[in-house]
Amino acid sequence: MVADKVEINIKAGKGGDGLMSFRQEKYRAKGGPDGGNGGNGGSIIFVSSHNTNTLGNYRTKRLVKADGGKSGGTDRKHGKSGDDVLVKVPGGTSIFLGGEGLIELTEDGQQLVAAEGGRGGFGAAPLVSDAA
Numbered sequence: 001m002v003a004d005k006v007e008i009n010i011k012a013g014k015g016g017d018g019l020m021s022f023r024q025e026k027y028r029a030k031g032g033p034d035g036g037n038g039g040n041g042g043s044i045i046f047v048s049s050h051n052t053n054t055l056g057n058y059r060t061k062r063l064v065k066a067d068g069g070k071s072g073g074t075d076r077k078h079g080k081s082g083d084d085v086l087v088k089v090p091g092g093t094s095i096f097l098g099g100e101g102l103i104e105l106t107e108d109g110q111q112l113v114a115a116e117g118g119r120g121g122f123g124a125a126p127l128v129s130d131a132a
Contacts, residue, residue, distance in 0.1 A: 003056040009063050010115050013041030013082035016069030018121035033124030039069030041117030042082030048105035049088040072123040
């Protein structure tokens with residue numbers, strides 16, 4: 001089915017939580033912090049594509065949502081970042097946000113980051129000062 005006008009809601013992914021963790025080793029009283037940072041959330045990116053000629057895919061799909069970042073782990077492990085979601089639209093598509101015109105995607109491959117994913121949180125390990 002051909003559609004030339006659709007309204008969708010978009011939601012970027014939130015950043016993952018940093019981990020507040022301390023190393024626990026036998027015979028070592030003060031092991032120090034070892035919690036890793038959280039991963040970044042995924043973004044929503046509109047991409048103009050000459051292979052797409054309709055917005056019909058988004059007539060029934062009203063919410064486009066990106067994955068959130070994963071939490072940090074022990075041993076200074078960083079959380080996995082969420083994947084970006086590419087929304088392919090035909091050339092000449094105008095993107096509106098809250099009734100205001102943002103941009104018209106005219107050239108093939110032109111991109112618009114409509115919703116940027118959240119930053120991951122800091123874990124315990126990166127917050128250690130070297131002065132101690």
